[in-house]
Amino acid sequence: MNKIRLIVTCGFGLEAVVKRELLALGFPDTTGSDGRVEFDACPQDIPRLNLRLRAADRVLLKLGEFPAKDFGQLFDRTRQLAWETWIPVDARITVTGKCVRSRLASVRSCQSIVKKALVERMGERLGAGWLPETGEEFTVQVSILKDVAQLTLDTSGNGLHKRGYRAGAGEAPLRENLAAALVLLSFWDSGRVLLDPMCGSGTILIEAALIGRNIAPGLGREFAAEKWPALDPEDWRKARMDARAEILPAGTLKIFGSDIDEERVRDCRMNARRAGVEDDIVCERRDISQLEPPGPYGVVVTNPPYGINLGSPADLGPLYKAIDAVFRERQGWSVYVLTADKKFPDTFRRGKPDKVRKLFNGTIEVNYYQYFGERPPK
Numbered sequence: 369m370n371k372i373r374l375i376v377t378c379g380f381g382l383e384a385v386v387k388r389e390l391l392a393l394g395f396p397d398t399t400g401s402d403g404r405v406e407f408d409a410c411p412q413d414i415p416r417l418n419l420r421l422r423a424a425d426r427v428l429l430k431l432g433e434f435p436a437k438d439f440g441q442l443f444d445r446t447r448q449l450a451w452e453t454w455i456p457v458d459a460r461i462t463v464t465g466k467c468v469r470s471r472l473a474s475v476r477s478c479q480s481i482v483k484k485a486l487v488e489r490m491g492e493r494l495g496a497g498w499l500p501e502t503g504e505e506f507t508v509q510v511s512i513l514k515d516v517a518q519l520t521l522d523t524s525g526n527g528l529h530k531r532g533y534r535a536g537a538g539e540a541p542l543r544e545n546l547a548a549a550l551v552l553l554s555f556w557d558s559g560r561v562l563l564d565p566m567c568g569s570g571t572i573l574i575e576a577a578l579i580g581r582n583i584a585p586g587l588g589r590e591f592a593a594e595k596w597p598a599l600d601p602e603d604w605r606k607a608r609m610d611a612r613a614e615i616l617p618a619g620t621l622k623i624f625g626s627d628i629d630e631e632r633v634r635d636c637r638m639n640a641r642r643a644g645v646e647d648d649i650v651c652e653r654r655d656i657s658q659l660e661p662p663g664p665y666g667v668v669v670t671n672p673p674y675g676i677n678l679g680s681p682a683d684l685g686p687l688y689k690a691i692d693a694v695f696r697e698r699q700g701w702s703v704y705v706l707t708a709d710k711k712f713p714d715t716f717r718r719g720k721p722d723k724v725r726k727l728f729n730g731t732i733e734v735n736y737y738q739y740f741g742e743r744p745p746k
């Protein structure tokens with residue numbers, strides 16, 4: 369079986385979550401940091417990983433890694449890679465790039481050098497004088513960090529956060545893979561109550577329901593590598609069939625959401641329906657100040673309004689106070705709050721957070737404040 373090297377990309381701060389997911393999928397030997405996790409795999413793993421990874425951004429096939437201190441080196445080493453194994457002669461080839469702390473700093477120039485080298489190599493190996501670029505799109509990424517270039521092919525296409533279920537959303541919906549990561553970091557399990565009292569379009573609730581029912585998040589979408597002639601379509605069919613066979617029945621989860629805005633509640637219900645988890649989530653309109661938590665034990669995962677368009681931190685005082693009023697004394701509830709507002713722990717007076725994890729919501733730096741509650745008696 370051919371060995372390949374894969375890189376799973378993710379948001380900064382989520383590498384450990386992705387590594388844990390990979391471990392559960394049978395990849396114990398992973399390395400990486402700075403939003404990239406790398407490991408050995410086989411081509412047959414590409415469908416499975418795209419379908420099942422929850423917190424990841426993309427799955428990239430690594431074709432090479434080498435020092436690239438000047439354009440000559442970048443060109444020569446790119447030309448040595450076996451692009452023709454993966455890319456067909458009629459492919460439309462897009463090269464994306466980034467350069468960080470490197471002598472080669474012009475991303476545009478690196479992109480065009482890579483494209484030139486790759487086209488030259490493919491033309492030579494496939495006996496084509498020129499490449500028509502009329503077929504499927506293949507995206508190559510050149511990523512240069514501290515003068516070392518990594519060249520990869522994107523297997524995912526649209527980012528993995530695009531599950532395909534989101535139709536309605538409010539002003540600041542969380543990315544689906546970040547929402548999944550928040551749930552995975554909370555150590556909520558499907559036997560426990562989960563609540564998002566500011567649920568917006570319901571991303572956290574829906575991702576929890578997908579986790580709770582073991583529904584692979586990518587089942588409702590397509591991936592770039594489905595069109596690759598180098599991969600066996602049977603592997604994609606089988607990966608989908610296996611994932612479907614592992615789905616657990618609806619009706620056992622205890623997932624609750626509420627939001628002050630009726631329109632968001634409608635979005636949440638519609639998105640849950642599109643994700644196939646409408647029977648797993650109860651969502652209603654409610655101001656958090658009127659919230660009565662469903663039972664003495666549970667897990668809150670939420671992201672209150674914050675950020676540039678959603679009012680200054682000063683506006684959020686009453687909201688934080690409401691969270692404090694509901695959950696300060698309720699020690700049976702674990703509380704997980706994602707916010708950019710560093711004042712949150714001053715207002716939520718249950719004590720110091722047990723853990724604070726720095727994450728990014730898009731480009732906004734945020735903190736994930738974690739307050740562990742007592743576990744329910746067995």
Ligand SMILES: C[S@@+](CC[C@H](N)C(=O)[O-])C[C@H]1O[C@@H](n2cnc3c(N)ncnc32)[C@H](O)[C@@H]1O
Binds near residue numbers: 568627687
């Ligand atoms: C950042 S958004 C949550 C986005 C959500 N995680 C998603 O993915 O769509 C914050 C939400 O808090 C809601 N909200 C604001 N004040 C509230 C209150 N007093 N009680 C309940 N919800 C409130 C807003 O309507 C908004 O939908």
